[in-house]
Amino acid sequence: MSAAVPFRDPARTDSTALREHVAALLDSRRRGYALPGAFFCDAALYAAELELIFGRHWLFVASEPEIPEGGDYRTFDIGPYPIFVLRRDDGSIVAFHNTCRHRGTRILQQPAGVVGSNLVCPYHRWVYDETGRLIGCGASELSAPMEGLRLKSVHVKRLAGLIFVCLAAEPPDDFPAMAAQMEPYLLPHAVARTRVAKQIDLIEHGNWKLTIENNRECFHCAGHPELSRSLFDFFGDIQEDALSPQERAAYASFQTARKAAIAGWERAGIPWQLIEKLHGRPTGFRTDRLVLNGAGESMTMDTRRACARLLGNFTDARLGSLHFHVQPNAWFHFLADHIVTFATLPLDAGRTLVRTTWLVDAAAQEGRDYDLENLTRIWVETNKQDATLVEEAHRGASSPAYEPGPLVGSEFMVGMFHSWYEERLRAALNL
Numbered sequence: 280m281s282a283a284v285p286f287r288d289p290a291r292t293d294s295t296a297l298r299e300h301v302a303a304l305l306d307s308r309r310r311g312y313a314l315p316g317a318f319f320c321d322a323a324l325y326a327a328e329l330e331l332i333f334g335r336h337w338l339f340v341a342s343e344p345e346i347p348e349g350g351d352y353r354t355f356d357i358g359p360y361p362i363f364v365l366r367r368d369d370g371s372i373v374a375f376h377n378t379c380r381h382r383g384t385r386i387l388q389q390p391a392g393v394v395g396s397n398l399v400c401p402y403h404r405w406v407y408d409e410t411g412r413l414i415g416c417g418a419s420e421l422s423a424p425m426e427g428l429r430l431k432s433v434h435v436k437r438l439a440g441l442i443f444v445c446l447a448a449e450p451p452d453d454f455p456a457m458a459a460q461m462e463p464y465l466l467p468h469a470v471a472r473t474r475v476a477k478q479i480d481l482i483e484h485g486n487w488k489l490t491i492e493n494n495r496e497c498f499h500c501a502g503h504p505e506l507s508r509s510l511f512d513f514f515g516d517i518q519e520d521a522l523s524p525q526e527r528a529a530y531a532s533f534q535t536a537r538k539a540a541i542a543g544w545e546r547a548g549i550p551w552q553l554i555e556k557l558h559g560r561p562t563g564f565r566t567d568r569l570v571l572n573g574a575g576e577s578m579t580m581d582t583r584r585a586c587a588r589l590l591g592n593f594t595d596a597r598l599g600s601l602h603f604h605v606q607p608n609a610w611f612h613f614l615a616d617h618i619v620t621f622a623t624l625p626l627d628a629g630r631t632l633v634r635t636t637w638l639v640d641a642a643a644q645e646g647r648d649y650d651l652e653n654l655t656r657i658w659v660e661t662n663k664q665d666a667t668l669v670e671e672a673h674r675g676a677s678s679p680a681y682e683p684g685p686l687v688g689s690e691f692m693v694g695m696f697h698s699w700y701e702e703r704l705r706a707a708l709n710l
């Protein structure tokens with residue numbers, strides 16, 4: 280039997296030239312500053328990122344309510360790799376490379392759907408069972424044993440109803456530690472008992488790192504009038520002396536609201552303490568429960584709950600917004616009445632898919648318990664605004680005249696993302 284030959288240069292990510300190229304780029308970045316323009320446009324760096332960042336880390340791709348029943352699947356692409364996740368009849372979730380073992384065709388060709396007990400490749404109708412085993416090939420004999428022609432599996436982890444996959448043969452082993460810390464925060468929101476109210480795919484015309492950077496700071500939040508209804512604009516270490524009298528008054532009301540909210544969270548037994556592990560580990564993550572302004576119930580225009588039915592066993596809507604970030608591709612807002620998940624995947628060096636999903640209690644009915652426009656408005660508008668910000672950042676930073684400027688204090692999470700990114704590339708390339 281001949282050895283498998285990968286279709287791309289197997290030495291590419293190990294080649295001296297590539298290591299030196301990435302090392303030179305990383306060396307060119309100044310800590311505490313924005314990334315140099317080459318980080319957003321360089322083709323070799325982008326190819327290395329697909330292999331070393333997206334090919335070797337845990338990626339959030341869907342939540343369990345997106346595939347609630349046995350046979351439900353979702354397809355997506357991680358760089359050049361078509362993948363699908365599938366709910367099996369026993370309730371377990373598996374993921375496979377969506378590439379037929381005959382002549383390669385994508386077996387599942389819709390974004391989402393339902394398969395029967397078997398998966399049938401539409402090209403020559405090879406048949407696989409839900410464990411990926413080839414069980415029929417429409418020919419009386421094959422020159423290779425069927426046992427060796429299983430679909431290639433992809434690692435899957437579930438965290439409180441969120442589905443993560445990893446393409447690496449040996450995924451980072453720190454996922455269980457993150458899960459152990461995060462489950463007490465996430466489980467009360469009962470993701471598995473929700474359903475999808477709406478999902479929107481948006482393509483941002485910018486490099487994926489600009490999408491993540493933009494998500495990791497609210498320095499720009501004055502450009503989000505809808506989001507600013509519910510979100511206080513205070514992040515990181517606040518220098519009170521530097522605040523204007525107007526800002527000082529707003530800060531005082533923020534502190535009062537936060538104190539009251541924390542007392543409520545303590546009474547409700549809801550965890551709220553900050554966990555900040557955005558770098559220093561392969562699966563970087565962070566969680567923080569943010570107090571909301573106004574009525575303090577939800578991320579809506581009137582700051583009140585969008586859905587009459589609260590999630591899980593919640594009886595009080597004033598739970599703030601539990602933010603959860605996972606490097607490199609996801610962030611989440613867990614509210615008392617709904618959840619918003621965001622999954623990003625690069626389409627090419629200058630385009631990034633942002634998939635936003637709104638989850639509500641499984642028993643909630645549109646029209647009776649919630650108004651879809653009210654539920655989705657804040658993030659529909661905010662995403663559009665962010666897409667413009669990312670596109671303009673990409674266009675400006677692609678100019679040869681661009682020089683990275685200094686990050687400000689409230690952009691501390693952008694700095695942490697940069698640290699994580701550099702650590703992961705250096706670790707992968709032994710730099």
Ligand code: FES
Nearest residue numbers: 379381382400403
């Ligand atoms: S490519 Fe799938 S059956 Fe031929």
Ligand SMILES: [Fe+2]
Nearest residue numbers: 493499503665
């Ligand atoms: Fe934004």
